[in-house]
Amino acid sequence: MKILVTGGAGFIGSHLCDLLIAKGEEVTVIDDLSTGSLENISHLNGNPRFHYCVNTILNTKVMDRLISECDCVVHLAAAVGVKYVLENPLSSIETNILGTETALKLANRYRKKILVASTSEVYGKHMHAPLKEDDNLIYGPPSTMRWSYAASKLVDEFTALAYHRTKKLDTVIIRCFNTIGPRQTGLYGMVVPRFIQQALRDDPITVYGDGKQTRTFTFIDDVVEAIYRLIKCEKGAGEVVNIGGTEEITIADLAHKIKELSGSNSEIVFIPYDKAYGKDFEDMMRRVPSVDKLKALIGFIPETPLDQILKNTIEYFRAKAS
Numbered sequence: 001m002k003i004l005v006t007g008g009a010g011f012i013g014s015h016l017c018d019l020l021i022a023k024g025e026e027v028t029v030i031d032d033l034s035t036g037s038l039e040n041i042s043h044l045n046g047n048p049r050f051h052y053c054v055n056t057i058l059n060t061k062v063m064d065r066l067i068s069e070c071d072c073v074v075h076l077a078a079a080v081g082v083k084y085v086l087e088n089p090l091s092s093i094e095t096n097i098l099g100t101e102t103a104l105k106l107a108n109r110y111r112k113k114i115l116v117a118s119t120s121e122v123y124g125k126h127m128h129a130p131l132k133e134d135d136n137l138i139y140g141p142p143s144t145m146r147w148s149y150a151a152s153k154l155v156d157e158f159t160a161l162a163y164h165r166t167k168k169l170d171t172v173i174i175r176c177f178n179t180i181g182p183r184q185t186g187l188y189g190m191v192v193p194r195f196i197q198q199a200l201r202d203d204p205i206t207v208y209g210d211g212k213q214t215r216t217f218t219f220i221d222d223v224v225e226a227i228y229r230l231i232k233c234e235k236g237a238g239e240v241v242n243i244g245g246t247e248e249i250t251i252a253d254l255a256h257k258i259k260e261l262s263g264s265n266s267e268i269v270f271i272p273y274d275k276a277y278g279k280d281f282e283d284m285m286r287r288v289p290s291v292d293k294l295k296a297l298i299g300f301i302p303e304t305p306l307d308q309i310l311k312n313t314i315e316y317f318r319a320k321a322s
């Protein structure tokens with residue numbers, strides 16, 4: 001099978017490329033390297049089943065050719081990360097809405113299956129758990145720019161569902177929850193790589209807010225396994241599916257755990273949200289997925305324990321730093 005991975009030089013995309021190549025598939029990547037890097041895919045260079053193109057998904061001509069030549073599109077390219085989106089509000093909306101619209105329009109033109117990456121951010125300010133795919137979504141006002149990421153991904157979901165309903169296009173929406181592992185960068189606001197790098201340098205580990213907000217964390221290998229199974233699954237058309245781990249932890253406890261597992265001498269400090277992100281920021285206090293639908297569709301759910309994921313990721317950053 002020929003699979004086009006948009007955003008394939010990024011964190012999730014590059015791991016997906018590794019899995020697809022290992023499974024014997026042919027892979028093409030399009031990536032503009034805005035947050036991804038060629039280093040993430042350099043080890044695949046020279047493999048006759050691997051090809052990449054440094055370009056933007058907004059380039060319709062290039063996307064037309066790439067989508068016409070593949071059997072399936074996994075659309076991961078996006079402006080990602082709270083910090084990145086707050087710093088680049090306009091281009092982030094353009095990439096996430098126009099880029100996805102381009103991918104869907106062309107997938108429809110050539111009748112190709114397309115998986116569209118969405119995010120747990122679309123759930124907004126829920127306090128209950130677990131979050132199910134048909135739950136209501138609760139957002140703050142548009143003056144709070146953090147919601148633009150969620151809203152832009154929600155428009156992607158509506159567009160993908162509309163293509164499915166009106167054109168019978170095989171679209172699957174994957175709502176990824178916090179995914180972690182090797183190659184993730186801490187540059188754009190991702191909490192785990194940031195904490196690990198601070199811990200390994202014995203710098204203060206900076207928790208934003210009071211640290212009582214909770215998250216679940218999903219190992220990258222589990223996420224790409226789920227994506228691979230969804231590529232092959234014939235029952236997912238027109239579905240929205242959560243992909244996430246279910247082990248819930250507060251961010252303060254996460255900081256302590258990372259300090260302990262990395263043998264760090266860092267102190268843990270709490271920084272008010274307005275100092276970290278400016279005054280118009282509000283956080284989501286809780287985010288735990290229901291994985292019932294994922295399990296029903298592909299017979300697999302992410303289950304790698306958090307300690308094991310963190311140990312693996314700490315080792316990666318330790319080796320990278322030395």
Ligand SMILES: NC(=O)c1ccc[n+]([C@@H]2O[C@H](COP(=O)([O-])OP(=O)(O)OC[C@H]3O[C@@H](n4cnc5c(N)ncnc54)[C@H](O)[C@@H]3O)[C@@H](O)[C@H]2O)c1
Pocket residue numbers: 006007008009010011012013030031032033034035036037055056057058075076077078079080095099117118119120175176177178179180
């Ligand atoms: N990592 C997570 O925890 C997480 C959680 C929820 C959703 N997601 C979604 O998964 C997808 C992949 O995220 P990731 O964590 O691998 O982030 P990432 O930043 O590592 O990957 C995104 C990739 O898209 C590329 N890109 C951005 N704009 C582009 C454009 N205009 N043209 C071509 N390439 C472009 C970037 O260079 C990068 O390589 C995104 O759609 C993101 O919203 C990720």
